[in-house]
Amino acid sequence: MVIDGLEVPDDGTEPADRAGDLLQRVAEGDQGAFARLYDLLSARVFGLILRVLVDRSQSEEVLQEVFLEIWQSAARFTPNRGQGRSWVFTIAHRRAVDRVRSSQASSDRDVRVGFRDLDVAHDGVAEQVELKIEGEKVQTAxxxxxxxxxxxxxxxxxxxxSQSEIAALVGAPLGTVKTRMRDGLSRLRIEMGVTT
Structure with a gap:
């Protein structure tokens, strides 16, 4: 059966990846699919951004940037590499972190200018390099x-x-999700070289 232009199983369950299906239609320029994708994910995406930024007005701006990027780059979504929802959340998280980094860089510049005005030497390059290297390690791991x-x-x-919400999203039993997370964290520690 077809609902909202999407193939839905006859047993009434949603497609395995509704967001992914909508993204594929957005890539073709379907404005209705974009509106449905926004309705489906915007509240969760905003919650994620707000947790990272804390500031509500900046979070609203980043939410707009995220959905603009989704509209412009939906063709880059590859269904066989993951769920559409995960792809959207990755964009949102990256945008939120970029905003935090931009704000921090601006603040650091202000501090450096203040230190320069006070004739105090300050070099934050080593700290910035260390943070960048650590972020790259996490992405690689x-x-x-x-x-x-x-x-x-x-x-x-x-x-x-939550683990229960993840189980519902990916269509797996709660125990399976817990095992995936435990094993993933264990393997992540190994990849990161954490020995404790």
């Missing part, structure tokens, strides 16, 4: 995980979902 473990961890830590 996450990409080494199997897709199911990476998806569960991404939804939990970047999407803010």
């Amino acid at each position: 996450l990409s080494a995980l199997p897709e199911v473990q990476r998806e569960a961890l991404t939804l939990a830590y970047f999407g803010g979902y």
Whole structure:
């Protein structure tokens, strides 16, 4: 059966990846699919952004940027590499973190200018390099995980979902999701070289 232009199983359940189906239609320029995607995900995306930024007005701006990017780059979504929802949350998290970094860089510049005015030497380059290297290590370690473990961890830590919500989203039993997360975290520690 077809509902809202999407193939829905006759048993009444939703398609395995409704967001992914909508993204594929958005890539073709379907404005109605974009509106449905916004209705489906905007509240959760806003919640994720707000958790990262804390500031509501900045979070609203970033939400607009995220959906603009989705409209412009939906063709880059590859269904066989993960769920549409995860792809959207990854964009949202990246945009929110970029906004935090931009704000921090602006603040750091102000501090450096203040220190320069006070004739005090300050060099934050080493700290910035260290943070960048650590972020790259985490991205590399996450990409080494199997897709199911990476998806569960991404939804939990970047999407803010509980294990029960993740189980419902990915269509897996709660015990399976818990195992994926436990194994993913264990493997992530190994990839990151954490010995404790």
